[in-house]
Amino acid sequence: GAVVSQHPSWVICKSGTSVKIECRSLDFQATTMFWYRQFPKQSLMLMATSNEGSKATYEQGVEKDKFLINHASLTLSTLTVTSAHPEDSSFYICSALWGQGGETQYFGPGTRLLVL
Amino acid sequence: AQSVTQLDSHVSVSEGTPVLLRCNYSSSYSPSLFWYVQHPNKGLQLLLKYTSAATLVKGINGFEAEFKKSETSFHLTKPSAHMSDAAEYFCVVTLSGTYKYIFGTGTRLKVLA
Numbered sequence: 549g550a551v552v553s554q555h556p557s558w559v560i561c562k563s564g565t566s567v568k569i570e571c572r573s574l575d576f577q578a579t580t581m582f583w584y585r586q587f588p589k590q591s592l593m594l595m596a597t598s599n600e601g602s603k604a605t606y607e608q609g610v611e612k613d614k615f616l617i618n619h620a621s622l623t624l625s626t627l628t629v630t631s632a633h634p635e636d637s638s639f640y641i642c643s644a645l646w647g648q649g650g651e652t653q654y655f656g657p658g659t660r661l662l663v664l
Numbered sequence: 665a666q667s668v669t670q671l672d673s674h675v676s677v678s679e680g681t682p683v684l685l686r687c688n689y690s691s692s693y694s695p696s697l698f699w700y701v702q703h704p705n706k707g708l709q710l711l712l713k714y715t716s717a718a719t720l721v722k723g724i725n726g727f728e729a730e731f732k733k734s735e736t737s738f739h740l741t742k743p744s745a746h747m748s749d750a751a752e753y754f755c756v757v758t759l760s761g762t763y764k765y766i767f768g769t770g771t772r773l774k775v776l777a
Contacts, residue, residue, distance in 0.1 A: 580763060582764075590770075591754065591769050592765075592767050594765070597764070639705075641707050641708070645763055651758060651763055653763070655700070655707040655708040656707050658705070
């Protein structure tokens with residue numbers, strides 16, 4: 549149980565294009581999902597909290613118009629990187645809250661984005 | 665404010681020898697604590713969690729951790745390392761009043777043949 553998938557696992561795009569990343573909870577419903585960014589050999593940086601049916605809450609310094617998050621159903625959250633630039637190249641990981649107390653995050657396998 | 669410190673950025677052990685990955689936390693309340701493992705270019709996998717039940721927590725793949733309030737520690741151990749244990753390990757504490765995670769900086773475990 550508590551499996552989270554991400555699609556795509558790899559994406560290469562040209563500068564100026566938009567890229568959408570999907571995060572799905574496969575065997576449970578997740579009212580809350582999180583989006584992280586990870587730079588090489590570093591820890592995870594929380595970008596935003598995604599709540600089903602409401603607007604995402606962004607961390608300080610994260611541009612909400614740049615990183616659009618939609619959580620339209622209890623099993624799907626999407627992150628769209630708009631007008632991507634090379635500095636947006638990174639490893640993006642999502643997680644979903646699940647558990648008896650709802651306190652445990654289960655992580656997706658990550659999406660590697662390379663902007664040329 | 666909550667924080668978590670992983671005392672070693674790199675740990676090397678020989679296959680078959682014990683593993684100790686150290687984690688200290690700071691929290692003004694009774695925290696939830698987690699250990700996750702990340703293999704290269706992969707997401708994070710939950711190893712174990714402490715949520716104010718038993719102080720000795722057993723996880724997957726032979727790992728366990730002991731919550732010691734007096735020492736504010738939550739060290740991860742395994743009796744015998746396997747080559748497949750080579751990965752990055754993250755100690756995590758939850759931010760008070762939220763489900764947000766505060767991550768440690770990670771410990772890279774290397775297992776020597």
